[in-house]
Amino acid sequence: MATLIQSYEQQYSVLTADITAKIGRLKSGNEDNRDQLTREIQANFEEANDLLEQLELESRGAGAGSRVGAYRAELQRVRDEYRSVLNNSSSYNLESEETYDDWSGANEQRRKLLDNTERLERTGKNLTEGYRVILETEQIGAAVLQDLSGQRETIQRSRGRLRETDEQLNRSSRLMNSMIIRALQDRFILVMVFLVLGVLMCVGLYFSFS
Amino acid sequence: MADNEQKAMQLMAEAEKKLNSSKTFLGSLFGGSSKVEEAVDCYLRAANLFKMAKKWPQAGQAFCNAAQLHLKAGVRHDAATNFVDASNCYKKCDPNEAVSCLLKAIEIYTDMGRFTVAAKQHQNIAELYETECVDLARAMQHYEQAADYFRGEESTSSANKCMLKLAQYAAQLEHYDKAIQIYEQIAKSSLDNSLLKYSAKEYMFRAALCHLCVDLLNAQHAIEKYCGLYPAFADTRECKLIKELIEHLEEQNIDAFTEAVKTYDSISRLDQWYTTMLVRIKKQINDNPDLR
Numbered sequence: 001m002a003t004l005i006q007s008y009e010q011q012y013s014v015l016t017a018d019i020t021a022k023i024g025r026l027k028s029g030n031e032d033n034r035d036q037l038t039r040e041i042q043a044n045f046e047e048a049n050d051l052l053e054q055l056e057l058e059s060r061g062a063g064a065g066s067r068v069g070a071y072r073a074e075l076q077r078v079r080d081e082y083r084s085v086l087n088n089s090s091s092y093n094l095e096s097e098e099t100y101d102d103w104s105g106a107n108e109q110r111r112k113l114l115d116n117t118e119r120l121e122r123t124g125k126n127l128t129e130g131y132r133v134i135l136e137t138e139q140i141g142a143a144v145l146q147d148l149s150g151q152r153e154t155i156q157r158s159r160g161r162l163r164e165t166d167e168q169l170n171r172s173s174r175l176m177n178s179m180i181i182r183a184l185q186d187r188f189i190l191v192m193v194f195l196v197l198g199v200l201m202c203v204g205l206y207f208s209f210s
Numbered sequence: 211m212a213d214n215e216q217k218a219m220q221l222m223a224e225a226e227k228k229l230n231s232s233k234t235f236l237g238s239l240f241g242g243s244s245k246v247e248e249a250v251d252c253y254l255r256a257a258n259l260f261k262m263a264k265k266w267p268q269a270g271q272a273f274c275n276a277a278q279l280h281l282k283a284g285v286r287h288d289a290a291t292n293f294v295d296a297s298n299c300y301k302k303c304d305p306n307e308a309v310s311c312l313l314k315a316i317e318i319y320t321d322m323g324r325f326t327v328a329a330k331q332h333q334n335i336a337e338l339y340e341t342e343c344v345d346l347a348r349a350m351q352h353y354e355q356a357a358d359y360f361r362g363e364e365s366t367s368s369a370n371k372c373m374l375k376l377a378q379y380a381a382q383l384e385h386y387d388k389a390i391q392i393y394e395q396i397a398k399s400s401l402d403n404s405l406l407k408y409s410a411k412e413y414m415f416r417a418a419l420c421h422l423c424v425d426l427l428n429a430q431h432a433i434e435k436y437c438g439l440y441p442a443f444a445d446t447r448e449c450k451l452i453k454e455l456i457e458h459l460e461e462q463n464i465d466a467f468t469e470a471v472k473t474y475d476s477i478s479r480l481d482q483w484y485t486t487m488l489v490r491i492k493k494q495i496n497d498n499p500d501l502r
Binding site: 128131132135136138139141142143145146148149150152153154157 | 364365366367368371403405406408409412447476477478
């Protein structure tokens with residue numbers, strides 16, 4: 001919970017810093033992507049608002065409402081600043097555009113180009129990195145599959161062996177049973193023989209005395 | 211530590227005494243075998259104590275003695291187990307002795323028909339040769355034996371593992387034909403298996419590299435053949451690299467060759483084996499100056 005709030009706070013501070021930086025650029029004036037900047041700032045404000053709401057929701061559970069109020073005040077302050085810049089720059093903007101049109105246009109394009117190249121480079125690097133990771137993953141996957149097939153073989157073999165053992169155990173238990181039966185039979189026969197012997201002895205004694 | 215060693219020494223002496231006493235006439239008549247068993251027991255305990263004291267040679271010796279006695283008594287399975295234990299002890303000090311112990315164990319296991327275990331021991335020997343004494347030729351021999359036994363017992367994956375090692379060393383020792391044959395065989399067999407399909411390209415790549423070490427034209431044919439066998443191979447980076455390398459080799463362009471290898475290496479690292487092979491291929495360019 002605390003980490004979530006922390007991450008929200010972090011995002012929020014990054015966002016406000018971003019907005020302030022953009023306002024600064026807006027103030028410096030010699031840009032003709034002013035529209036785009038203002039649009040971006042608006043989007044950032046909306047995002048910050050959303051973030052604040054989230055933060056409020058989260059912190060209500062955690063019991064830290066005071067800080068959210070401070071954040072809201074800060075946002076309001078930044079918004080005021082933005083409005084004031086927007087108002088007094090619109091007049092300044094007109095003349096600046098007229099006077100420095102050619103020069104600032106070339107400069108701007110150059111800067112854009114540089115930006116774009118940089119971005120392209122960065123993206124390219126990201127892509128190669130991603131490709132590398134994917135290849136590595138593929139390799140790992142192949143290794144895992146290989147391991148799996150080996151283990152599958154082992155398991156199948158052990159199952160076969162287990163079946164064999166089971167069969168042998170069955171056979172031995174049958175053997176044991178027959179042995180027990182045989183032993184019982186033997187004992188029975190032994191008892192019978194003793195009985196017969198006893199009877200015969202009795203008969204013999206009887207006849208010898210009579 | 212010293213205490214353990216002393217105790218172990220005492221046990222050894224005791225075991226010898228028991229053995230000698232069992233040789234008397236009366237002893238051999240009454241319970242001769244039980245005397246031997248006691249002696250074995252003493253040896254085993256002594257061996258374990260030696261192990262605790264980290265006196266590996268003595269421990270190995272004790273295990274060996276126990277194994278010999280077991281053999282005499284006709285308990286072959288225990289004898290083999292003891293030999294393996296002995297080799298484990300010898301491994302730490304005297305690899306050659308360990309190998310001879312393992313060989314004895316293998317003899318017993320093959321005699322009993324336990325080929326899987328024997329194969330595993332062969333693999334152990336090969337690993338010993340590989341790491342301890344760096345005798346690759348003998349390691350190969352044992353890997354081959356292990357693979358044969360594994361295949362005989364239908365455990366293909368273990369056999370393949372051994373064959374791969376074998377091929378790797380064969381290529382290192384410049385027996386390229388053998389390596390190529392093994393790699394192609396394994397690649398083909400793994401294409402049939404849905405689980406192993408994804409490792410096939412690695413084997414094909416290795417085989418192609420071996421081909422490149424021998425002859426360019428053969429390598430081209432081989433690549434075409436592999437693409438026919440496994441259509442996805444044509445799209446892999448490995449295949450592209452090989453094709454590129456063949457091109458550069460034909461042009462005798464060393465710099466482009468190095469560049470191609472470098473770009474490949476920057477994305478997926480090449481290990482020791484690949485590097486040696488590539489260096490050998492590169493050397494070929496230097497060795498065969500352009501005749502045109």
